[in-house]
């Protein structure tokens with residue numbers, strides 16, 4: 001089996017688990033052979049992020065950090081969620097206060 005990138009015949013060829021092609025020891029990593037599986041993966045992540053979905057910073061199992069860009073994008077999307085949470089908390093506390101007042105007035109504590 002020859003490496004798909006440099007054509008070198010290796011005695012210990014590696015098969016990429018993402019694209020299924022064969023590579024030598026120096027081209028075995030997806031980053032070093034322009035892996036099609038990696039490109040699909042990246043496209044999927046970009047698509048999910050565009051739809052506002054939470055995308056993990058780390059790839060499953062590999063523990064490899066994504067690029068700085070994706071980390072920043074993920075942080076930004078978290079920031080956007082803040083006002084929603086604050087609004088929700090506000091509504092909950094107003095509703096709780098309202099319900100308490102209503103109960104008290106119902107049993108005649110507050111006229």
Ligand SMILES: [Zn+2]
Nearest residue numbers: 003006024027
């Ligand atoms: Zn190679």
Ligand SMILES: [Zn+2]
Nearest residue numbers: 016018019035
């Ligand atoms: Zn590959």
